[in-house]
Amino acid sequence: MDTRALFGLNLAELTELFSTMGEKPYRARQMFEALYKQRVASVEDITTLSQSLRDRLIHDEQTIGLPEIVQTAKSVDGTERYLMRMADGETVETVWMPDGDGGERGDGSEAAEEEQGEDVSAEEAVTAEESKGFWDRRMTAGRPRSSFGTLAANGFRRATICISSQVGCAVNCQFCLTAKLGIKRNLTAGEIAGQVAAVLNRHGIQMGKDRINLVFMGMGEPFLNYDHFIKSVRLLVEGIGIPESRMTVSTSGILPGIERFAAEEVRPKLALSLNASNDMVREEVMPITRKWNIAQLLEAVLKIPLKTREWVTFEYVLLGGVNDQPVHAREVLALLAGIRAKVNLIVWNPGPGIAYTQPKPEDVAVFQKMLIDGGIATYIRRPRGRDIYAACGQLKRTVAEEQPQLVSIS
Template sequence: MTSGRNNLYSILDAPEPQAIRPLFGLSHQQLTVLSQEFSLPAYRARQLSQALYRDRVDSLEALTTLPQSVREQMRAAGYEVGRPRIAETFRSVDGTERYLIATADGQTVETVWMPEGDDGEAGDGSEAGEEEVLTIEQGGHHDATICVSSQIGCAVNCQFCLTAKLGIIRNLTPGEIAGQVVAVLDRHKVRIGRDRINLVFMGMGEPFLNYDAFMDAVRLLVNEVGIAESRMTVSTSGIVPGIERFATEPVRPKLALSLNASNDAVREQVMPITRKWDIAALMDAIRKVPLRPRERVTFEYVLLGGVNDQPEHASEVIRLVRRCGLPAKVNLIAWNPGPGIPYTMPAPASVERFQQALIAAGIPAFLRRPRGRDIYAACGQLKRTVEA
């Protein structure tokens, strides 16, 4: 198991005098080194991990498992809990909440809480996916889902996405990525192990362009917070080196590829990154990912009115999925509108026709429910707006 050595500073490196040294984001191994720095016994690292990630303390004052004298020494050395905080909340008519999460340097990033999910996990072969299928069939209660960001802004420049208009501002640290999750869990009093929760790394940014920090955050969420990786999904626009690294990870979320077109010509139009890695290269990389028993690769497909939603596009998607040679499913997403984006929503009849064509060909196809459109919380709408 890797340690994210490339993107986490050494605990023992002296910071600038004014710098805050966040405890949140440190792994158990790093907390052990920290305990040694303050001449604390090894069990203090376990207590610190419990307090930060399970008890969700948000200040040194609340870290009462440590003696006050130790807390004072930590503060004098520049340490704070340093967990990202919810700065502003917007609530949709459908119960979805969008948060502006504040970071230590004054930036904000967006995170979304969907109290009943959006059916994105349905049919992916995991426990969460099977629960979603039963829920859809029976009309019961969905699991809650948190949509998590990995960068502030995005460099991929998908033409249908509002986040692309921000450009890339910076990468998030492991603590800033995992901290979004813990802040939302804390807000909704989610009990890990009792309440069912899913995570989708589909917010701002391209996770595989911030690979080390993203995977360190995954390990924090699995090992320290206690969320199973089978309840996590990461979406990539198609960063081939990232997919190939991902294939070697012993602990990893489920994989979703943002396909969004049935051929290279259309995909290059809507996703310029196709000029670097075409669909054939993506399929070659995905075949290297070892799937768990019953697991399916997810292809995400945003339907753009008149652009990629016609019967011939559905036929091409069917051929692509079959040639992929892996157990797969397709998530269809009716494009969520945003100001200044030159596309239109697909007609409901086109969406239905597209889905039924895939199902008739034996390919599981699910329509992701739009959540939070009225507060700019839906897929492709995240842009750090302060509008409701």
């Protein structure tokens, strides 16, 4: 962590900093605009500040402090995975998904409306080979192109950035590669929001023209780093200009975090990683269930004051023969009865050293149909970047020697 980093300070903190330097409060507003609206790379680039003031900041070793993209990998479906290096040398992974993965469908938001008509059948999204075929067709199909925004100029409607909140993860979900890293440390608010700024800069994104969605679903558990997570949300909303309605945070089920989240005035949409239909199975795949069981989590979710048309998303990773049978679907229907819920089914993304298998396509189709027939909007998340270990549950700080597709850009 860099204690001299300016990126990550809110307006009040910048005002205090400039006050100690004997500067007027408007200087803090100029710095805030430069950091978050303009996304400057260095103090020297802040031309709204006088040269003498920039020199003072540089002399005091104040830096912008954005994470550095040191390696990148590109999937056949256009997804990009970045190895991000922080000031202390620790690294996390961040993912860029042009046109997203369909995770917003059915949650009532503006982002969900944009996804209408772009659903993928269970059979078409189950295997990596089939997914590649779908995206090959999608990438070559005629799509609206215009000069209005960087994404549109490249033929995309929108993009989703998947952000990490911790170096590693302490939750130990048995189907997830990130769990094998253990936990190193929390990321600061600047390091979390900085991943977004670094990716936006890489792609030349123009806020107000390009449609960007954010998912806090990368490495780590956001609600175990709650203060920095929620501060990063405010910086992204107030500074960079991404509305919270275009953000989704995923939690494995940290009860105190859900309770704090319910009281927030500015908050993303919530996605709870359910991943099982009863406590016995969930304890097997998510040991954290021993601390807070499903009933406790659902009770907390019911206390969230949902906005008009807002739905809670329940993520459900389908593991072959473990949680993907009709009996499990019936139990999910019973659990979610009376909750304004939608379900995202995620076909498990394989990883080395993890002893699970993908579900059969026909089991996925039956599971989805049973939930839909039971009155729950249910979608299958499109797998993005499986070939470069960028899909859900696959992030693990891959380095060049482990993954030949990676290209160093340091």
